[in-house]
Amino acid sequence: MDDKRIRLDLLIHDLKGPLSIIESNIRLLMELPEKYGPLTEKQKKLLGRVLRNARTGKSRVMDALQLGRSECGVMSYSDAAIGEIVLNSLSEALDLRDGSISEKLASCGDYERAREVLKKEAISLRMEDGLWDLRIVIDREKTEQILRNLVSNGLKYRRTRLEIEVAHKDGMLTISVSDDGSGIASEHHSRIFEKYFQVAPGEIETERGHGIGLAGALALARDLGGDLSLKSDIGRGACFSATIPAASAG
Numbered sequence: 001m002d003d004k005r006i007r008l009d010l011l012i013h014d015l016k017g018p019l020s021i022i023e024s025n026i027r028l029l030m031e032l033p034e035k036y037g038p039l040t041e042k043q044k045k046l047l048g049r050v051l052r053n054a055r056t057g058k059s060r061v062m063d064a065l066q067l068g069r070s071e072c073g074v075m076s077y078s079d080a081a082i083g084e085i086v087l088n089s090l091s092e093a094l095d096l097r098d099g100s101i102s103e104k105l106a107s108c109g110d111y112e113r114a115r116e117v118l119k120k121e122a123i124s125l126r127m128e129d130g131l132w133d134l135r136i137v138i139d140r141e142k143t144e145q146i147l148r149n150l151v152s153n154g155l156k157y158r159r160t161r162l163e164i165e166v167a168h169k170d171g172m173l174t175i176s177v178s179d180d181g182s183g184i185a186s187e188h189h190s191r192i193f194e195k196y197f198q199v200a201p202g203e204i205e206t207e208r209g210h211g212i213g214l215a216g217a218l219a220l221a222r223d224l225g226g227d228l229s230l231k232s233d234i235g236r237g238a239c240f241s242a243t244i245p246a247a248s249a250g
Contacts, residue, residue, distance in 0.1 A: 012064045019061065023054040052095055052102070059092065063145045063216075075224070079249035080140045082173070083132035086125070086166060087114060089147035093155070094121070122158075127166040134168060135249040142220045143173070143244055146228075149213040150177040150240050157181035157238065172226070173246035178239040184232040192230060193218040217242065 026047050029036050039047070087108060095102035101121055108114040111132040115125050154162045158179035165176045184192060193214050217240075218228040225245045232238035 012061055015061050016058060019054055019058045023051060023058070026051045026054065056092055056095060062141070063148075075139045076141065077137055077139055079135045079137050081133055081135050082127070082166060082168065083111060083114075085138075085140060085144055086127075086132075086147065086164075089144045090114075090118070090123075090125075090151060090164075092144075093148045093151040118164075122161045124161065124163045125166075126164070131166065131168055136168065136173060136246040137249050138173065138244065138246040139224060142224060143246075146217045146220050146242050146244070147175055147177075149217040150175065150242065153177070153213055153240065154179040154238075168246065168248075171245060171247045173244045174241060175244075176239055176241040178237060180237045183234045183236045184230070184238050185234050189230055189232070193228065214240070 030039065030044060030047055030051070033039060087105065091102045091106045094105060101117070104117045105114060108117060111125075111127070118125050151162070151164065154177045158181050161180050163176075163178040165174075165178075167174045214228075221228045221242050221244060226243045228240065228242045230238065230240055
């Protein structure tokens with residue numbers, strides 16, 4: 001690892017301290033009213049969301065460190081249910097937009113309940129019977145990071161709906177996220193995964209990101225032995241599909 005990468009990882013690592021302090025102090029306010037004074041229900045709700053986002057911030061810091069670990073070939077494999085991976089990724093991706101949706105989704109224990117919550121937000125989730133509880137061997141943290149980035153990207157660019165499809169076949173996990181946004185012209189396809197690349201203002205009528213999420217998702221997918229692809233055209237939305245090796249556990 002070169003000095004530049006080490007300096008960056010050190011800076012990212014040091015962000016964990018301030019975020020941990022924010023998290024712990026909010027917890028004290030919420031859990032010790034006898035010491036810090038009672039809170040109204042509105043205050044509890046607001047602090048609850050701040051607490052969740054402090055934890056999300058810590059998670060994003062770990063995501064950034066995962067990119068460095070991935071670049072050096074460091075993986076952490078374990079077995080996990082596909083449904084758990086999907087649910088955790090979607091809960092975090094949606095929490096930055098609406099904490100109440102994230103709370104409802106996090107409390108879902110099965111596929112049908114999760115689908116119903118997502119349906120109310122114009123998000124369609126599809127997977128074959130039995131896949132939700134199927135346990136696979138995979139680097140869960142990196143896989144969730146890929147899915148979060150694809151979902152966050154789709155939410156930015158969709159007009160009215162988002163479709164998520166999950167499949168597992170021949171030891172490969174495939175996650176596809178499709179939006180009904182303005183689409184991406186074919187001449188941009190070769191560069192859309194480049195770090196900091198953005199389509200010119202006016203070509204896509206929506207909020208703009210920083211050009212990092214997709215580049216990071218591609219890097220993680222390839223480090224895991226998979227890939228990330230795009231199908232899109234102007235006026236036809238975009239579909240990003242990640243394929244990741246994931247053998248069935250047991």
